[in-house]
Amino acid sequence: MTSRLLWIVAALVIWAALPFFVPRNIADLLVFTGIYTIAGLGIGLLLGHCGIVNLAQATFYGLGAYSSAYCTVMLGLPSIAGFVVGAVISMALAYLIGRPILRLTGYFLALATLALGAIASALFFEWDWLTGGTLGIGGIPKLDLFGFVLDRPSRYYFFVWIVAFTCMAVAHNLVGSRTGLMLRSMRDSSTAAASLSVDLQALRTQVFVVCALFGSLAGSLFAHHASFVSTQSFTVDRSISFLLIPVIGGATSIPGIVAGALFVTFLPELLSKLGDIHQILFGLALVGVVVLLPDGLMGAYGRLQRRLAPRRSGHDH
Amino acid sequence: MTTDPLLALRQVGHSFGGLAVLRSVTFDVPEGGIVGLIGPNGSGKTTLFNIVSGYIRPLAGTIDYRGASIAGSSIQQRGLAGLVRTFQTPQVFEQMTVLENIMVGCTKLTRTNMLQDLLRTPAARAQMQEIRRRAEAACERFRLGALADLPAASLTAGQRRILEIARAVVGEPRLLLLDEPSSGLNAQEIENLRDWIVRLNEEGITVLLVSHDMGLMTVAHTVHTLYFGEIIASGDMAAIQRDARVREVYLGV
Numbered sequence: 001m002t003s004r005l006l007w008i009v010a011a012l013v014i015w016a017a018l019p020f021f022v023p024r025n026i027a028d029l030l031v032f033t034g035i036y037t038i039a040g041l042g043i044g045l046l047l048g049h050c051g052i053v054n055l056a057q058a059t060f061y062g063l064g065a066y067s068s069a070y071c072t073v074m075l076g077l078p079s080i081a082g083f084v085v086g087a088v089i090s091m092a093l094a095y096l097i098g099r100p101i102l103r104l105t106g107y108f109l110a111l112a113t114l115a116l117g118a119i120a121s122a123l124f125f126e127w128d129w130l131t132g133g134t135l136g137i138g139g140i141p142k143l144d145l146f147g148f149v150l151d152r153p154s155r156y157y158f159f160v161w162i163v164a165f166t167c168m169a170v171a172h173n174l175v176g177s178r179t180g181l182m183l184r185s186m187r188d189s190s191t192a193a194a195s196l197s198v199d200l201q202a203l204r205t206q207v208f209v210v211c212a213l214f215g216s217l218a219g220s221l222f223a224h225h226a227s228f229v230s231t232q233s234f235t236v237d238r239s240i241s242f243l244l245i246p247v248i249g250g251a252t253s254i255p256g257i258v259a260g261a262l263f264v265t266f267l268p269e270l271l272s273k274l275g276d277i278h279q280i281l282f283g284l285a286l287v288g289v290v291v292l293l294p295d296g297l298m299g300a301y302g303r304l305q306r307r308l309a310p311r312r313s314g315h316d317h
Numbered sequence: 318m319t320t321d322p323l324l325a326l327r328q329v330g331h332s333f334g335g336l337a338v339l340r341s342v343t344f345d346v347p348e349g350g351i352v353g354l355i356g357p358n359g360s361g362k363t364t365l366f367n368i369v370s371g372y373i374r375p376l377a378g379t380i381d382y383r384g385a386s387i388a389g390s391s392i393q394q395r396g397l398a399g400l401v402r403t404f405q406t407p408q409v410f411e412q413m414t415v416l417e418n419i420m421v422g423c424t425k426l427t428r429t430n431m432l433q434d435l436l437r438t439p440a441a442r443a444q445m446q447e448i449r450r451r452a453e454a455a456c457e458r459f460r461l462g463a464l465a466d467l468p469a470a471s472l473t474a475g476q477r478r479i480l481e482i483a484r485a486v487v488g489e490p491r492l493l494l495l496d497e498p499s500s501g502l503n504a505q506e507i508e509n510l511r512d513w514i515v516r517l518n519e520e521g522i523t524v525l526l527v528s529h530d531m532g533l534m535t536v537a538h539t540v541h542t543l544y545f546g547e548i549i550a551s552g553d554m555a556a557i558q559r560d561a562r563v564r565e566v567y568l569g570v
Contacts (some may be wrong), residue, residue, distance in 0.1 A: 170435050170436070173434060173435055173436065173437040174431070174434055174435050176437075176445075177429070177434035177435075177437065177441055177445060178424050178427065178429055178434060178441070178444060178445055178448060179429075179431050179434040180434070181413075181417060181420050181421050181424060181448075182421065182424050184410065184412070184413055184417070185410045185413065185418075185421040187412075188409075188410035188411050188412050188413060189408045189409070189410055189411075191372075191404070191408055192404065192408035192409070192410065192481075193410075193421070194372075194392040194393060194396075195370065195392060195396060195401060195402050195403075195404075195408075195485075196396060196401070196421055196422050196424070196425060196484065196485070196488060197392075197393045197394075197396030197397050197424075197425040197488070198393070198421070198424065198425075199393050203431075206431045207431075210431075210435070
């Protein structure tokens with residue numbers, strides 16, 4: 001327990017020092033890692049605890065981003081308004097669409113979310129009076145927290161990660177709660193869960209709504225960071241990236257989401273230095289992780305620990 | 318005091334694709350009783366069980382539970398009203414531990430909403446402690462204590478069966494529906510199961526038992542014999558075994 005505490009303290013010190021020591025482009029990627037962690041957390045809750053593949057997270061990410069862009073640039077409202085509007089619209093949409101489509105299971109449900117993502121992506125393009133279409137909306141101001149402007153990169157880094165840690169704490173609470181028990185029970189056997197009065201439909205919808213909230217928050221944070229949003233950022237490709245986060249990191253592990261987010265933000269950037277071949281290499285790395293580490297990076301880490309543990313005690317005797 | 322039976326089936330009928338599997342089935346399950354349902358494969362036992370527990374809606378007839386129709390109730394609503402079933406193939410939550418499996422059985426006794434769980438409010442924490450306390454007690458009681466932290470996937474068939482019953486009982490059912498509970502068990506395990514059924518019944522849980530295991534069926538106070546969707550004989554096990562039609566169906570004599 002004390003060694004675990006030490007790890008946490010060490011990680012916090014590194015986390016706090018990082019933006020002051022790394023080059024600008026790395027600091028920028030770390031902000032994206034935080035944003036992707038938030039979006040990936042929602043997908044991880046659905047995938048790891050409900051067994052649901054959600055391929056529509058870019059929709060909620062887009063709703064958050066466009067809400068922030070529209071509220072601040074077009075309407076001149078304070079930053080917080082964009083966050084709230086995006087969250088409310090995303091959660092309402094997730095509820096209205098979740099009720100009917102969450103009756104489906106497995107591949108059919110995954111395809112339904114894919115369809116939702118594709119429709120939303122097309123609407124973002126078509127409704128250019130609202131979204132600016134391919135030209136997008138530019139000039140989004142720096143995030144202003146009731147007068148405190150996050151105008152320096154380090155400030156934004158800290159803010160994004162505080163939001164990310166808060167979301168992780170909330171997700172952790174959910175996993176360890178009564179609701180978390182019921183979610184895992186229906187993932188393992190929905191038939192038996194129903195016999196124990198677990199209301200599958202309501203729970204799945206609620207987690208879908210939480211996932212959409214995380215997606216929207218991440219989108220609003222992205223808009224203020226990039227200062228420009230356009231349709232290219234909210235395509236189905238983006239949803240696939242978000243799905244990769246828990247797949248790579250380990251769907252049932254919350255720290256695993258950070259590992260997955262680091263993977264999808266840093267690896268393509270590092271590989272891009274190698275020229276045109278980088279997309280193929282990223283694909284290969286992805287296949288490597290999925291084939292060699294079926295339970296993700298955190299699952300592999302857990303197995304490594306278990307393998308080392310008996311050996312260590314063996315030396316003691 | 319009411320003299321109504323706990324569960325009353327009247328002229329229940331069902332068919333799959335024009336093939337009648339249940340025809341006008343009528344019987345009562347009195348409060349505090351153990352009622353058995355036997356019949357050869359394909360006689361409609363499982364269909365009847367699925368109808369009572371809410372997994373299938375019957376095409377004909379009525380089902381009253383505690384004096385009121387439950388035709389419109391969902392599986393979950395029936396569970397909350399105290400009607401809980403087990404499955405022919407034990408349906409344990411394989412990736413969860415034995416203790417967690419039992420904890421799921423306790424979740425219906427408490428009420429927190431997801432917002433409280435997300436924020437881990439004091440009420441949510443207190444309820445989770447209560448769930449854990451009850452589950453631990455049940456774990457000890459059903460002699461699953463040593464297995465508490467193992468994933469349910471690692472249990473034997475007999476242990477799974479006991480876990481499934483523990484998980485159902487911890488939610489304080491009034492009517493426990495056991496679907497072929499002895500299938501896949503050895504003689505020793507069946508004896509153990511039999512003891513549990515008797516003990517739980519003595520504690521006030523009414524039991525409806527489906528089985529084709531004549532030995533286990535001797536725990537039932539009343540046994541109904543289903544044959545091609547119809548009840549052909551009713552009575553205690555001794556009477557059933559003497560019944561000419563039952564002997565003809567089962568033994569061909």
